Amino acid sequence: GQSLEQPSEVTAVEGAIVQINCTYQTSGFYGLSWYQQHDGGAPTFLSYNALDGLEETGRFSSFLSRSDSYGYLLLQELQMKDSASYFCAGSRGGATNKLIFGTGTLLAVQP
Amino acid sequence: DADVTQTPRNRITKTGKRIMLECSQTKGHDRMYWYRQDPGLGLRLIYYSFDVKDINKGEISDGYSVSRQAQAKFSLSLESAIPNQTALYFCATSDLRGNTIYFGEGSWLTVV
Numbered sequence: 001g002q003s004l005e006q007p008s009e010v011t012a013v014e015g016a017i018v019q020i021n022c023t024y025q026t027s028g029f030y031g032l033s034w035y036q037q038h039d040g041g042a043p044t045f046l047s048y049n050a051l052d053g054l055e056e057t058g059r060f061s062s063f064l065s066r067s068d069s070y071g072y073l074l075l076q077e078l079q080m081k082d083s084a085s086y087f088c089a090g091s092r093g094g095a096t097n098k099l100i101f102g103t104g105t106l107l108a109v110q111p
Numbered sequence: 112d113a114d115v116t117q118t119p120r121n122r123i124t125k126t127g128k129r130i131m132l133e134c135s136q137t138k139g140h141d142r143m144y145w146y147r148q149d150p151g152l153g154l155r156l157i158y159y160s161f162d163v164k165d166i167n168k169g170e171i172s173d174g175y176s177v178s179r180q181a182q183a184k185f186s187l188s189l190e191s192a193i194p195n196q197t198a199l200y201f202c203a204t205s206d207l208r209g210n211t212i213y214f215g216e217g218s219w220l221t222v223v
Contacts, residue, residue, distance in 0.1 A: 008151070031210060042201065042214040043154065050210070087153060089212075097209040098144070098169075101154040 004088050004102035011108045012078055020073045020105045022088035032064045032071040033089040033099060043087060046073070075107070083109045114138045115215035117202050123221045124192050132187045132218050134202030143185040144203040144212065145169075145177060154201065160185055192222040 004024040012018040022032065031050045035043040049055050049064035049071060061074040075082055085106050089099040115136045124130045136143065145157040156169030158177040166177060174196060176188045189196055202215040 033210060033212075035212075040199075040217070042216050043212075044214070045211050048210050091210050098156065098159055099209065099212060100156070100170075101146075103151065103153040 004090050004100065006086075006088060006102045006105045008103070009106045009108070011110060013110050014078055014080060016078050017074065017076045018078060018107065020075075020086050020088075020107065022071045022073075022102055024069050024071075024088075024090050024102075030097070031091045032062070033091065034060075034062050034073045035087045035089060035101075037085045037087065037104070039084070046086075078109050080109050080111070083107060113216060115202055115204055115213055117200075117215040117218045119218060120216065121219045123223060125223055126193055127191050130189045130192050130220065132200055132202070132220070134185045134187070134215060135183050136185075136202075136204045136213075136215075137183065138204050138213060139182075140204040140206055140213075141182060142205045142207065142209055143179065144205070145175075145185070145187045146201045146203060146214075147171060148199040148201060148217075157187065157200075189220075189222075192220075194222045196220065197222050 006022050033048045034046040036046050037043040047062040054063045059076045064071040085104045087104045088102040091097050091099050118133050141162045144159045146154040148154050155171050157175050159167050160179045163179050178186050200218045203212045205212045
């Protein structure tokens with residue numbers, strides 16, 4: 001089967017570091033993406049891990065371990081504007097690749 | 112202008128009515144998708160199309176149909192709307208690899 005699990009909510013304070021985990025049960029899994037969605041808005045692409053290890057993009061980093069069926073999104077120097085929902089999405093690769101999304105994590109950044 | 116445009120953005124319809132949500136994109140992508148979002152359930156794939164002649168069912172296609180009128184246009188229809196189809200609907204596109212998806216602004220649909 002295909003399912004990606006995330007914590008439903010995470011709370012952190014401004015300036016802190018927060019990690020949002022994503023565990024999955026997907027056969028033939030290829031890569032992991034992360035999307036950000038502000039309340040009522042369109043999800044926007046943050047990062048994609050095609051290989052195991054850490055990918056860094058500014059304040060955001062994403063990690064993937066396919067042997068552990070696990071990934072995470074790391075947000076550093078949190079800002080109030082980072083309050084949003086974050087979704088991991090798994091892809092199987094290949095010509096018929098399509099993303100399957102996790103249930104999402106609502107991040108609340110407090111002053 | 113947005114790369115992926117959905118119309119209408121908001122719609123209230125009655126049970127049993129037919130409703131169509133339209134989507135157009137200017138990114139030149141072959142792949143287009145329709146997702147549904149409900150609170151606590153994330154984004155679920157309804158239908159997807161890898162080119163004009165290709166239509167595929169997603170996780171939750173029952174009660175929905177789609178039409179790919181052109182590379183840039185992909186519409187979603189609810190033939191006979193029911194209240195549990197009340198949700199936020201997103202159209203999206205991607206390149207051939209499909210790992211980066213670009214979403215439209217969403218269409219809020221309420222079925223009463």
